[in-house]
Amino acid sequence: SQQGEEDPQALSIQEGENATMNCSYKTSINNLQWYRQNSGRGLVHLILIRSNEREKHSGRLRVTLDTSKKSSSLLITASRAADTASYFCATLEGGGNKLTFGTGTQLKVEL
Amino acid sequence: SAVISQKPSRDICQRGTSLTIQCQVDSQVTMMFWYRQQPGQSLTLIATANQGSEATYESGFVIDKFPISRPNLTFSTLTVSNMSPEDSSIYLCSVERAGDRKYGYTFGSGTRLTVV
Numbered sequence: 001s002q003q004g005e006e007d008p009q010a011l012s013i014q015e016g017e018n019a020t021m022n023c024s025y026k027t028s029i030n031n032l033q034w035y036r037q038n039s040g041r042g043l044v045h046l047i048l049i050r051s052n053e054r055e056k057h058s059g060r061l062r063v064t065l066d067t068s069k070k071s072s073s074l075l076i077t078a079s080r081a082a083d084t085a086s087y088f089c090a091t092l093e094g095g096g097n098k099l100t101f102g103t104g105t106q107l108k109v110e111l
Numbered sequence: 112s113a114v115i116s117q118k119p120s121r122d123i124c125q126r127g128t129s130l131t132i133q134c135q136v137d138s139q140v141t142m143m144f145w146y147r148q149q150p151g152q153s154l155t156l157i158a159t160a161n162q163g164s165e166a167t168y169e170s171g172f173v174i175d176k177f178p179i180s181r182p183n184l185t186f187s188t189l190t191v192s193n194m195s196p197e198d199s200s201i202y203l204c205s206v207e208r209a210g211d212r213k214y215g216y217t218f219g220s221g222t223r224l225t226v227v
Contacts, residue, residue: 003153033215040201040223042117043154045208045215088153097142097207099216101154 004089004102012108019076021105023089024069030094032065034074037086037104046074046087051094079109112208113138117219124194124226131190132222134204139184144216145177148201157202160187194226 004025013019025032031050035043049056049065049072056063062075076083089102114137124130134143142161146154157177158166166179180188191198202222208214 003155035215035218040148040221042115042203042220043205043216043218045217048215090154098144098156098159099154099205100156104153 003100004091006087006089006102006105008105009103010106010108012110013079015079015081015109015111017079017109019079019083019107019109021074021087021089021107023072023074023102025072025089025091025100025102026070027091027093027100029067029091030096031092032063032072033090033092033099034061034063034072035088035090035101037088039085043088076107079107081109081111083107084109112214113140113206113217115204115206115217115219117204117222119222120220121223122225124224126195126226128194129190129192130194130224131188132202132204133188134186134219136185136206140206141184142207143181143187144205145179145187145189146203146205148203148221150199154203157189191224194224196226199224199226 006023033048034046037043047058049063060077065072086104088104090099116135145157148154156169157172158168160166160179160181162181162184178190204219205216
């Protein structure tokens, strides 16, 4: 399987703390994307980082990409209870149009 | 960006029967993607559906089990045929948000299927 790996599998933090999730992948990519899924519903696109970018910000989200290590991280700062969800990284291979998803991280933010 | 209406949102089905899932997009898109998410797992691509041609299936998925229709550029269906409890999963459709791959993909809200 070409599926990427994410760690940790599960993360529990207090509101206000930062949450960091890591993603590793196996192939050369065009871009890497992060998605959120609430309670087994549809996925919501959070942020996309291209293979020639190293860092990207969007609101409380910060994504880094290291193509030499084939890894990415997602940082959520000042977490809120509403951030409780599963987070997935997904890669798009160069020249392709199919997303390959990581195994996911379950984040729980407690009040 | 595209908006997808997916239905049904959930269903409980008897083994041996079939269920057809529909996805309607509010704009024309070239490709639609169908995924399966087994309980507690990540998403696995079932097939890519292009208008006017046969769907392209990923390894491990076959047309007899998961027939797909794509009659026009805004609509697609996935049928889960001759269901068994192992087919209990969330099924999702997806499209690219824009043609230049800058903005990621949009997903339907998913169909939670339970086979009893």
